Amino acid sequence: MANDTTTLAAWMRLIRAEYLEVPGLHLTRAQIQRMWGLDATTCDALIRALVETRFLRRTASDRYGRSDAGA
16 A cells, blocks of 8 residues: 555656646646556546645636646
8 A cells, every 4th residue: 555655646746747847737637647647546546636735626627727827
């Protein structure tokens, strides 16, 4: 289990870095999964964690963007 947690933490750092690097980035769940080559379960867990920590937010058009950025 610790290995899974470490892996999720590493993915979170990578995804956060990409969102910080590309201002205005808004991706759908499918785009997130495809961009980083994630399986569905891992993708959902990462999105959930990034939303719960208020780094990402889901827009009305079902895209995920930084919480501190405009829609």
